[in-house]
Amino acid sequence: MSYIAITLNHMRSVKAWADAAGADVQMDLRSFALEVKCRNRFYRFHPRFLGQREGRLFHSEMLVEHVTGFIGWLPYTALRTELSSDKLVFKRFATAAGERVPATWPAESPQGDFLLKHSVGSFGDQITGPYRQGATQVRTPPPSLGPGGPTGTPYAEQFIQGRSLKVWYWGDAAFYAHCQAWPTVRGDGVSTLESLAAGRLGVSAEAFALSRDHPLLADSLAFQGLSPAQVLAAGREAWIDFRYGRTYQPEAPSGSSDNQLQDLPAAARASIERMGAAVGGDLMERYHVPVLYAVDGVVDADGQVWWLEMNSNPLMPPDGYDPMFSSLFGSVRQ
Structure with missing residues (x-):
């Protein structure tokens, strides 16, 4: 993820294509909009940013408060x-x-090991579990997007x-x-699983226990017959999350x-x-x-x-500018 969210990587990729194609590229620092002229064609590219507010990630087309990263240019809005x-x-x-x-099932009657999800939402937030079919593990309904957000359907999904x-x-x-x-921790025979996971994030176990990710850690461990307060035997490994992008390590x-x-x-x-x-x-x-x-x-x-x-509306990897520009302006090999 660190490669995608570095602004200079986007600029470097745009420059490489422009150099090869002989294109004229201008960026407006006030709006971050990009203008590209090449082969008698002109396109304006809209910027997009990544931010975090109250622990939740969000995308924005403007450089507003809480924005922390740049995630690419596109020739259209959301x-x-x-x-x-x-x-x-x-x-x-x-x-x-x-x-x-x-497979998917009604939330109240899964037919195998499962996650509980909401049919709307993104960034891996509207999920709880995993749960084993028939286990006594307490099931938490998947959170909705909150007041004013789109509504959807809770359901169980095969894990x-x-x-x-x-x-x-x-x-x-x-x-x-x-x-x-999936990120894992290795036991040392002394530390709890909660403290091992917190150590990967560089925070205290107490701070991690209050984080939004802690319930999913507890469910992931319970699926493996473990608990956050348990000391993992030396050399034994356990996975602590299953969502894309959650690496639990600095990049x-x-x-x-x-x-x-x-x-x-x-x-x-x-x-x-x-x-x-x-x-x-x-x-x-x-x-x-x-x-x-x-x-x-x-x-x-x-x-x-x-x-x-x-x-x-995903992040734009810097590698995407070549196929995007080539489809709009023609291949640099022409």
């Missing part, structure tokens, strides 16, 4: 589609396209273990991916791309290509131009992808 607004709608779409999705996957597309073509193993700033798309198993890459054809085709019918989107999933032990949800 998009809203049913595929990205409702997770259950996306799952039906992916199933119809022949792709794997976890798939594996690696978190996020794939970015421009149009129907994938250009960037992250595939993350050093980097100017090098961390794109893992080509490192994925062949079966995963084939599924990624099919998903792009399905979603990209649907969006092309709606907008008649290629747009940016990302799709989240889980890669299981067999290298197969189980798709979870779609985001029509």
